[in-house]
Amino acid sequence: MHLPPFQSLVAFEAAARCGSFLAAADELHLTPSAVSHRIKAIEAWLGVSLFERQQRQVVLTAAGRDYLAEIQPALARIEAASVALQRPGSRVLRLSVAPAIGAKWFVGQLAAYREADPGVDFVLSTASTMAPVAAGKADVGLCYGEPPWPGLEAYELRRETVFPVCSPALAARLGSPPTVAALAGLPLLRHPLLQWQPWFAAAGLARPEPGEGPLFEDAMMMLEAAAAGVGVALTVDLLARPYLAEGTLLRPFPQHVAGKAFYAVLRPDAYAQPWIRRFVRWLQARARREDAG
Known part of the structure; x- marks a missing residue:
């Protein structure tokens, strides 16, 4: 085989x-000069420049971007195959999960799936985007949003509804019974995927999207802030259930x-594997069963 080092x-x-x-270098436990030497070696082997060297960073050339897109999934498959061999009899599914759906839903499903398919083991990580899936670092991603994710396939798990929640102390400040007009005196917590204006309209308020108030990238952190009395948060049923029950x-x-949906997102080559496809279909059935129940 004609392969580079x-x-x-x-x-x-x-x-x-x-x-x-x-x-x-930090990730690989090498010196920066050792990393530079290895990259110069592969550039010499290929006969092309893979990076443009700038003052404080390196930027991929067009050839570098193309090469990365080809080799990254291959390296990820080598890693997954090696992990699987270290655990004989098991397949290893690398799952990248948005933090909130991981903590508030998926971990509650994990024991049931391991019982249903004991030959599958998991490597779990969190990410707020599908970049690890696109890069071949994860086999399946679980997230809230709407397709398309370029180059990836999305399989809907469940549609969501969006509504406000707050701590009991803040709820008392909304009146008895609560009035939507009283929201004007309370902080509104914000999230990029959850807009207030559509809910205002449904509640009969002619009010624009708020331009101030704490903005959270992590939906679970936002719900924790709401539970601590920081403000009123918009959320979806799947994430709110544990807090409402408590x-x-x-x-x-x-x-x-109406909100967006939770999806299982993966590359076409991953979905082509029957055992991964079985996992996605199990998640879909599990989510439907919860909705029905």
Whole structure:
């Protein structure tokens, strides 16, 4: 086989993903000069420049971007195959999960799936985007949103409804019974995927999208802040259930609006594997059963 040095491939992938030789060196437990030497070696072997060297970072050339897109999934498959051999009899599914859906839903399903398919083991990580799936670092991603994710396939798990929640202390400030007009005196917590304006309209308020108030990238952190009395948060049923059951959050208003959906997202080559396809279909059936129940 006519292959470049494997250590140089690993160094190139790490530097491309991290955006610097220094960060790649930290990850690989090498010196920056060793990373640079390995990348120069693969550039010499290929006969092309893979990076443009700038003052404090490195940027992929067009050839580097094309090469990364080809080798990254291959390296990820080598890693997965090696892990599987270290655990005889098991397949290893690398799952990248949005933090909130991981903590508030998927971990509650894990024991049931391991009982249903004991030959599958999991490597779990969290990410707020589908970049690990696209890069071949994860086999399946679980997230909230709407397709398309370019180059990936999305399989809907469940549609969501969106509504406000708040702590019991803040709920008391909304009146008895609560009035939507009283929201004007309370902080509104914000999330990029959950807009207030559609809910305002459903509740009969002519009010624009709020431009201030704490903005959270992590939906679970936002719900924790709401439970701590920081403000009123918009959320979806799947994530709110544990808080509502515990009484740490209340749903003060009946109005709700249609939201996005939770999806299993994966590359076509991953879905082509029967055991991964079986996992996705099991998740879909599990989510439907919860909705029906």
